[in-house]
Each structure stands twice: as structure tokens, then as C-alpha cells.
Amino acid sequence: QRVVESPVAAWRQGLQNAAVPEIIEYLDSCGVAYGTAFPLWHYDQTEAVTGILCVLTDKPGFSKDEQQLLSLISSQVALAIHNAQLFQAEQQGRREMEALYQAGLAITSAQTNHDVLRAIIQQIVELVGVEGCGIYRWDEDSDRLVTELFLDKRAENWTARVPHGTAYSLSKRP
Numbered sequence: 004q005r006v007v008e009s010p011v012a013a014w015r016q017g018l019q020n021a022a023v024p025e026i027i028e029y030l031d032s033c034g035v036a037y038g039t040a041f042p043l044w045h046y047d048q049t050e051a052v053t054g055i056l057c058v059l060t061d062k063p064g065f066s067k068d069e070q071q072l073l074s075l076i077s078s079q080v081a082l083a084i085h086n087a088q089l090f091q092a093e094q095q096g097r098r099e100m101e102a103l104y105q106a107g108l109a110i111t112s113a114q115t116n117h118d119v120l121r122a123i124i125q126q127i128v129e130l131v132g133v134e135g136c137g138i139y140r141w142d143e144d145s146d147r148l149v150t151e152l153f154l155d156k157r158a159e160n161w162t163a164r165v166p167h168g169t170a171y172s173l174s175k176r177p
Contacts (some may be wrong), residue, residue, distance in 0.1 A: 008064065014057075041073050043081035044063040053084055102130040120152045121161075126133040128156050135164060139171075147172050 011030055018027045043054040056077040058065075065073065109122030124136045137153035153165035 008037060011035050011038055011059070014038040014059075028057070033059065034061065036061050037063050039065060039073075041077035043077050043084065045081050045085045053081055056080055099130060102126050117152065121154065124152060124154045125156075125161065128154070138166065142170065145170060 004020060015027055015030060037060050037087060039058045039060070041056040041058065042052045044054045046050055058073060106122060106126035108112065109126065110119050113119040113122055120138050124138060127136045135153065135155035136153045136158060139148040140151055142149045148171040150165045150169040153163065153168065155162050155164040
């Protein structure tokens with residue numbers, strides 16, 4: 004594990020390049036002189052650095068014991084971040100599977116094409132986390148997109164924002 008220690012001026016320059024003035028203000032208010040970076044390694048197939056644990060001090064250098072302790076802490080932080088990412092991915096996968104299941108139920112119980120389109124749009128909005136969704140078809144005769152259904156969900160109410168059959172040319176697509 005590579006530990007990098009540098010004067011706070013180098014940190015300030017990096018933070019200016021990253022456009023984070025609030026952290027620069029914090030550094031200035033603390034009166035620190037040195038910063039030490041401990042990489043947050045995630046040891047899997049890639050052994051990638053997932054972040055950096057930054058420790059700020061008013062004196063240069065850490066003892067060997069302090070470095071070992073901070074390295075151990077950075078390893079635990081990296082593991083916690085990785086576990087949180089795995090948990091989020093698992094939860095997202097569960098939400099997607101539930102949405103697909105619900106969409107399948109809604110589609111198979113739909114009575115009309117309009118009901119099928121409505122079920123699909125509602126599942127897309129819930130799954131993706133957007134406010135609205137539309138389904139259009141291409142009308143070759145008029146060379147335009149024609150609205151089949153466009154729903155907007157705000158305050159738990161589903162509203163058809165664009166009337167069925169509204170046509171758009173490609174140059175004026177919404």
C-alpha cells in the first residue's frame with residue numbers, strides 16, 4: 004500500500020483543480036500543514052483503488068505504528084464501501100426483478116392495448132425513477148411520430164400529458 008504525504012499547499016492545488024472550494028476553506032480554517040493519503044484498496048480481480056482516506060495534521064510524518072493503524076482503518080473503510088456497493092447492486096437487482104414481475108402481471112391481465120401500454124409506462128417510470136414516459140409509433144404515411152400514450156406521474160397521480168394521436172415531425176420532436 005502506497006502512502007503519500009505532502010504539504011497542504013499541494014492538497015490545496017489539487018482541490019482547486021477539482022473545484023471544491025468548501026474543502027479548501029475547511030483546510031484553511033483548521034490550520035493544517037500536511038496531508039497524508041491512504042489508498043482505499045478493494046482487493047478483487049482488479050485490486051482497484053476505490054477512494055482515498057485523507058488524514059490532515061499540523062506536523063509532518065506518522066510513526067510506523069500510526070501508519071499501520073491508518074492503513075488498517077483504510078482497509079476496513081474500503082471493505083465497508085465495497086459491501087455497501089454490493090448491497091445497493093443487490094437491492095437494485097431485486098427492484099428490477101419485482102418491476103418485471105409486476106409488468107408481466109399487468110400485461111397479462113390487461114384488457115386492451117391501451118391498458119398494456121399504460122402498464123408498461125407505469126413500470127418504466129417506477130423502475131427508472133423518472134416523472135414521465137411516452138410511447139410513440141412511427142406513421143410512414145405522414146412521416147411523423149404519433150403519440151400512443153404519454154403519462155406523467157406527479158404527487159402519485161397519473162396524468163396523460165400529451166393527447167393520444169398527437170403527431171410530431173422529426174424536426175419538432177418533443
